[in-house]
Amino acid sequence: MSEGKKNFFEDVYQVVKLIPKGRVTSYGAIASYLGSKGSARMVGWALIASHPMTQIPAHRVVNRIGMLTGKQHFDEPNAMRDRLEQEGVKVENDQVVNFEKLFWDPAKELL
DNA sequence: AGGTTGACCTCAT
DNA sequence: TATGAGGCCAACC
Numbered sequence: 001m002s003e004g005k006k007n008f009f010e011d012v013y014q015v016v017k018l019i020p021k022g023r024v025t026s027y028g029a030i031a032s033y034l035g036s037k038g039s040a041r042m043v044g045w046a047l048i049a050s051h052p053m054t055q056i057p058a059h060r061v062v063n064r065i066g067m068l069t070g071k072q073h074f075d076e077p078n079a080m081r082d083r084l085e086q087e088g089v090k091v092e093n094d095q096v097v098n099f100e101k102l103f104w105d106p107a108k109e110l111l
Numbered sequence: 112a113g114g115t116t117g118a119c120c121t122c123a124t
Numbered sequence: 125t126a127t128g129a130g131g132c133c134a135a136c137c
Contacts, residue, residue: 008133008134026119026120027118027119027120028119028120028121031119031120031132036132036133037120037132038119038120038121038131038132038133039119039132039133039134040119040120040132041117041118041119041120041131041132041133041134042119042132042133042134043118043119044117044118044119045117045118045133045134045135046118046134047118048117048118048135049135058118061118062118063118063119063120064119064120068118069118069119070118071118072118073118074118080118
């Protein structure tokens with residue numbers, strides 16, 4: 001009976017797990033895809049809960065300007081940038097290079 | 112039970 | 125064009 005809210009978190013995990021390697025997306029894009037356009041913050045909370053879940057490529061999720069705002073929440077601040085570069089994503093000054101090109105919109109790509 | 116914070120985004124000045 | 129404030133929903137104290 002009371003299990004609907006938790007579904008939102010799992011929904012975020014599913015979308016994040018579907019992000020192709022070398023690609024990145026934004027919180028708002030995921031929130032919009034899930035239907036909660038204004039709840040971009042909840043996506044961030046979901047990713048925090050996904051912290052123990054290493055299977056979730058949370059490092060591929062950045063804000064709308066392509067800035068690694070959540071790197072501080074990783075085990076190591078450099079882990080996020082390191083992982084992105086490890087997948088071929090260039091990062092400079094905590095900012096994703098060619099973010100518009102690497103941007104992966106679930107509403108369009110996943111459709 | 113209520114108020115504040117937060118891995119954000121959009122609008123208004 | 126840049127800066128400021130508000131809104132959103134859930135978790136934490």
